[in-house]
Amino acid sequence: xxMATVQTEAKPIVNRTQALVWLRQMMLIxxxxxxxxxxxxxxxKIGGFFHQYSGQEPVAVGSIGVLREDDYVITAYRDHxxxxxxxxxxxxxxxELLGKVTGCSQGKGGxxxxxxxxxxxxxxxxxxxxxxxxxxxxxxxIKYRGEDRVCICFFGEGAMNQGSVHEAFNMAAxxxxxxxxxxxxxxxxxxxxxxxxSAVTDLTLRGAVPYGIPGVxxxxxxxxxxxxxxxxxVHRARAGEGPTxxxxxxxxxxxxxxxxxxxxxxxxxxxxxxxxxxxVVYQNILKQRGWIDQEAIDRMHESVKQEIEESIAFAExxxxxxxxxxxxxxxxxPYIPQE
Numbered sequence: 465x466x467m468a469t470v471q472t473e474a475k476p477i478v479n480r481t482q483a484l485v486w487l488r489q490m491m492l493i494x495x496x497x498x499x500x501x502x503x504x505x506x507x508x509k510i511g512g513f514f515h516q517y518s519g520q521e522p523v524a525v526g527s528i529g530v531l532r533e534d535d536y537v538i539t540a541y542r543d544h545x546x547x548x549x550x551x552x553x554x555x556x557x558x559x560e561l562l563g564k565v566t567g568c569s570q571g572k573g574g575x576x577x578x579x580x581x582x583x584x585x586x587x588x589x590x591x592x593x594x595x596x597x598x599x600x601x602x603x604x605x606i607k608y609r610g611e612d613r614v615c616i617c618f619f620g621e622g623a624m625n626q627g628s629v630h631e632a633f634n635m636a637a638x639x640x641x642x643x644x645x646x647x648x649x650x651x652x653x654x655x656x657x658x659x660x661x662s663a664v665t666d667l668t669l670r671g672a673v674p675y676g677i678p679g680v681x682x683x684x685x686x687x688x689x690x691x692x693x694x695x696x697x698v699h700r701a702r703a704g705e706g707p708t709x710x711x712x713x714x715x716x717x718x719x720x721x722x723x724x725x726x727x728x729x730x731x732x733x734x735x736x737x738x739x740x741x742x743x744v745v746y747q748n749i750l751k752q753r754g755w756i757d758q759e760a761i762d763r764m765h766e767s768v769k770q771e772i773e774e775s776i777a778f779a780e781x782x783x784x785x786x787x788x789x790x791x792x793x794x795x796x797x798p799y800i801p802q803e
């Protein structure tokens with residue numbers, strides 16, 4: 465499978481203001497990931513695992529960008545990009561990475577467990593595929609309450625092999641739950657390519673067809689196509705027509721995690737992806753439309769750099785959670801340890 469070339473429609477599906485917001489969000493995610501990786505490599509700043517999102521920004525920004533504020537988002541462990549796209553601040557995200565009480569999960573979640581209930585961001589989840597049944601549960605709750613909200617559920621193509629995932633697809637289809645399943649097919653489940661691990665590489669045949677769920681495979685690095693496709697799925701969900709399955713073909717520049725050097729990939733493959741960097745491609749598209757010029761792009765880059773540096777300073781100056789936080793948020797009623 466190879467990445468498709470970005471092709472935008474003759475008539476844009478977004479206005480200039482929205483397009484510039486999306487461009488900046490992608491820049492912010494990229495800068496956040498790059499600087500956070502530098503902090504991680506220092507060895508004493510960020511604990512646990514760390515999974516880079518660089519290269520996949522259009523998937524999160526384009527899809528989340530068409531949601532309402534009262535909708536829900538749930539994702540896997542590569543979650544920083546989705547959180548930032550949903551409106552979690554860079555300060556709250558960076559503080560979480562550094563294990564500080566000002567983080568979005570109060571410093572107790574770390575890289576793989578960003579969470580912000582007020583923004584409807586129901587977390588990153590570390591166990592592969594574990595959150596996909598949870599998304600069905602969210603969809604069931606929405607329908608049970610008679611609401612017209614939707615839940616977007618992101619996961620990687622490696623999760624397609626989990627049995628509980630298919631149980632969730634079946635229930636979502638059976639009960640017409642308002643869930644949009646987006647598989648971010650970055651071609652590698654950890655270090656194993658899709659072609660080596662799946663007899664069928666068209667993921668819509670595995671995630672949509674068997675359950676009667678409408679499925680589509682698109683170039684997820686085309687942010688406006690990502691938004692258009694997601695918007696159509698959202699309309700279906702709000703109308704009570706049930707779930708949609710979107711295979712968003714994308715590419716991650718880094719290995720599975722920071723500790724993964726990615727030696728299983730050919731240099732030409734990575735270089736080709738970098739040459740078609742989706743952020744640069746979208747910058748050029750907006751320049752061609754006359755919506756932005758190079759000077760404005762440079763100012764946007766500087767603004768993003770400043771925001772990220774401020775987030776690092778905020779995180780480093782914040783305090784870690786107090787010891788009593790170990791006993792908080794673990795049960796419905798307050799837990800009081802026995803002396």
